[in-house]
Amino acid sequence: MTRYLVGLDAGNTMTKAVLFDLQGKEIGAERRRNPIRFSAPGHTERDADRMWQEAAEAIRALLQNTGVAPSDIVAISTSGYGAGLYLVDERGNPTRPGIMSTDSRANHVIEGWTRDRVAAPNELRVQQRLWSGQPAPLLSWLAAREPEVCQRTHRILFCKDFLRGKLCGVFDTDPTDAGIAGLSDVTKQRYELEFFESLGIDGWFGKLPDIAPGTDVAGKVTATAAGLTGLLEGTPVIRGVVDVVSAALASGVKAPNQMSVVAGTFSINSTLHASPRLDRLPLLQSPYPIDNLYLATEGSPTSASNFEWYCKSVLGPVVAAAAEDSGRTIYESLSSRVQSAMDRENNILFMPFLFGGPDSAPAGFIGLEAAHTSADIVRAIFEGIAFAHRLDIEALSAGKDIAPVDSIRLTGGAARSEPWAQIFADVLGLPVEITGCSELGALGTVMAAAVGLGEYENWHSAIDNMVHVTQHIAPRAEWQGVYQRKFDRFKAHVNALSALNQH
Template identity: 90%
Template sequence: MTSYLLGLDAGNTMTKAVLFDLQGKEIGAERRRNPIRFPAPGHTERDADRMWQDSAEAIRALLQETGVEPSDIAAVSTSGYGAGLYLVDERGNPTRPGIMSTDSRANHVIEEWVRDKIAPENELRVQQRLWSGQPAPLLAWLQAREPGLSQRTHRILFCKDFLRGKLCGVFDTDPTDAGIAGLSDVTKQAYDPDFFAALGLEGWVGKLPEIAPSTAVAGKITATAASLTGLLEGTPVVRGVVDVVAAAIASGIRAPSQMSVVAGTFSINSTLHTSPRIDRLPLLQSPYPVDGLYLATEGSPTSASNFEWYCKSVLGPVVAAAAEDSGRTIYESLSSRVQSAMDRPNNILFLPFLFGGPNSAPAGFIGLEAAHTSADIVRAIFEGIAFAHRLDIEALSAGRDVASVELIRLTGGAARSQPWAQIFADVLGLPVEITRCSELGALGTVMASAVGIGEYAN
């Protein structure tokens, strides 16, 4: 009998069900798009039940496509985007739509906390900066505008924990998700009641998920989940890790000399430290389930999602169809054309701030001329996104307790394009290494599950 590990990774745009063998080789993958709802300006939401149904469908399709017997699945684990918010009742059913980490409805909440001078002290309590896509400001916003929601809600969850709860009926979290959510003391890996009291969120404390080890078995596949997914009832479900941490683990990040860079919906740039950074608080901070280290992250919504917008909104389905007729995706087609534009001058400046920029800087192109081709424009997009990463990395490299980085492990959309990866190396001035696996979130969380079932010591 051959054993396999199944990882379910739900990002901001796609949920992936991926099967690996016990050596980490990818056997197969099924993907389902996660539709985003925009019920009001600045609001980005998701139908949590729809995400679960699509995830179950992806798992069933994966088993059918690979021909793997459910009895050969040794363990299942989940990963997902950090922050945002999923609220459920006692049966694990959503009490409102899920909120994405890209949501900005709570901007004014953060502004009020800064104005009232309660932000700095409470940022120190969770060892990271407070920002609008985190659960705390979102809870404050909901508390003021959706009366009765707290009474209907039994548990506060994050993306991966909602899906794992649907698989095994246990709705808790791990230190990586609780940390990156900005709700727990990263050093103690526990909640601080003073944090919630200071922000007027005492009523939610009893609804916080228990924090338990990332590599422990949380529960087993329930009969209901088995009927929906095709998995075997009783299969172990390991708690798993948040996607930022999963990408770093799967990239082999083990030392402060290595930096994890993810070019996805967000620019995600992370370094390892022997203790949490408090001299200059990063955007995100989390315990790292390797060697007792901590992961500090700077990020912004300025990465490959800008390129995806250009492909979909500017070029449109006709261009995408033409690329697919040639046997390639539109992304692969454009990437190959960029190579032809690398040897000629290009003064186009692209500002990758379609989803928000520093000090409300606008997005757009500067310096376009009639002689420019689509390859020149895409090259400018690639360069603009790489420089946006550099802005975040420079912020991560400021202060006293900084990592001495010698190389970068690049994942996400840019890692699938040789010219784009080279642009990253040129802009950042460091060697860039690419991983062989394409689904790093799923791989990182199944590495946790392999430890959880005793296949590996760590």
């Protein structure tokens, strides 16, 4: 009898249910889109109950379409995007729509904390910067604007923990989600009352979720969840890890000389450190479940989501349909075009800031000419996104505590395009390695299950057996100068556009 693991991963746009064997081979996947609700300017929300219903449907379809018997599923584990907010009552029902990490309603809260000089000391308490999509400023906003929600809320949760709670009825969290949420001291892996009191949100303190290891069995699939998902009642549910950590684990990052780069909705760039007390506070920080290390992350909404916007809004469904008719994905189709554009000079700069840029820099193209083709434009998009990642990586490397990185594990949209992955290697000047799995968030969290169930002795063993590198891409020496000059132009334009946009 072959035994399988199910990983449930809820990102900013999709929830994925993915089936793996114990060697990390992806057997099948089902995806369901998560619509975003823009209830007011700056508000990005999600119907939490609908997300759960879609997730349950995806699990049921996964079992049906792969033909795997529910009795062969040894465990299910969850992952999801970090920060944001899900609030539930004593029965686990949402007390309001979920809030996504892209939400900016609490910008003024951060501004007030900065003005009152309480932001900086509390950033040191959680070892990362405070920003508007985190639970702390959102809880402050809710206490002032929706006090009745506070009264009805029994537990504060994050995305993966809400879904796991629906599977097994246990609503708690793990150190990685609590850390990236910016609510816990990542060294002690616990909440500090002084943090909440100093920010004026101590009324929420008793509603925080308990923190327990991500590899533990949190509970068992309930009869209700079994009826919705097709899983057997009593199937173990592993607590799991947040998606940033999950992607790093699933790409095989286990030492400070490796960097995890995720080119997805966000530019996510992470390095490992022996201590979370870094000279320069990162955007995110979390305990890492290997060798007592910590994962520091810089990120921004400047990555592959910009290319997806171009495909949908500029090229439109006709191009996507034509690509599918040829038996290729739109990534494969456009990548072959980009390859043809690499042999000619291209001075186009693309500013990948459709979802927000540094210091309000606007999105757009610079240097377009009538002679340019669609291949030149796509190449510029690929390069601009790689440049934006480099900006984040430079910020991550700005302090004294620089990780000794000598290779990159690349995941996300760019990893599915060989020319784009080559551009990343050339722009960053480091070898790029790519694994054979397309759903890293789901793989990382089923690796937690494999460790927790004793299938592998530890995380090192799980990585050695479940992560399989399929591509090694070396940076090309002849392109180093080309991209250094172009990156310098890119930074100069970003600075100039930011200054103009602020007047």
